[in-house]
Amino acid sequence: MRIAVCPGSFDPVTNGHLDVFARASAIADEVVVAVLVNVSKSSLFTVAERIEMLTEVVAPFPNVRVDSFAGLLVDYCKTHDITAIVKGLRAVSDFDYELQMAQMNYRLGAVETLFISTNPLYSYLSSSLLKEIAKYGGDISGLVPPTVLVKLLARLSETMEPGRA
Ligand code: PNS
Secondary structure (H helix, E strand, O other), X not given: OOEEEEEEOOOOOOHHHHHHHHHHHHHOOEEEEEEEOOOOOOOOOOHHHHHHHHHHHHOOOOOEEEEEEOOOHHHXXXXXXXXXXXXXXXXXXXXXXXXXXXXXXXXXXXXXXXXXXXXXXXXXXXXXXXXXXXXXXXXXXXXXXXXXXXXXXXXXXXXXXXXXX
């Protein structure tokens, strides 16, 4: 059984991520979408909320499941018999950092990284850019799954309520 992991922050999951999960699910027996628990990074959604949104959107793919991890990705791979990390590569700007991580993960744990070229429809897309556009009222429909859009707009309106820190 070949198990692959798609790791990330997914704050929140975008249609670009979803495209990578779908394509990874076609090449691996099982895909784990693993949310990094990162206490030092502030996020809009809690890990539990991100897992809930991810679980909803991967439901159509029977061989994709969602989990979270803390610490080194290679340690998570080792304890879960994961043989490959699958990442989307959007543009040249992603390449340096992704290559560095891929090489380090191979050195640390002999885990291979496979890059999927992002669908050009989503090559400019990132969770942080989406949050910024949505915060200022820009239209992000079509860039996130509909259920995520509803939750994102609700969360942004809560955080922007007058008097709220
Ligand atoms: O969505 P992100 O925040 O760009 O994802 C980055 C992620 C989670 C893939 C990366 O930060 C990661 O793998 N973190 C786990 C800690 C780790 O293993 N660091 C060493 C990488 S060589």
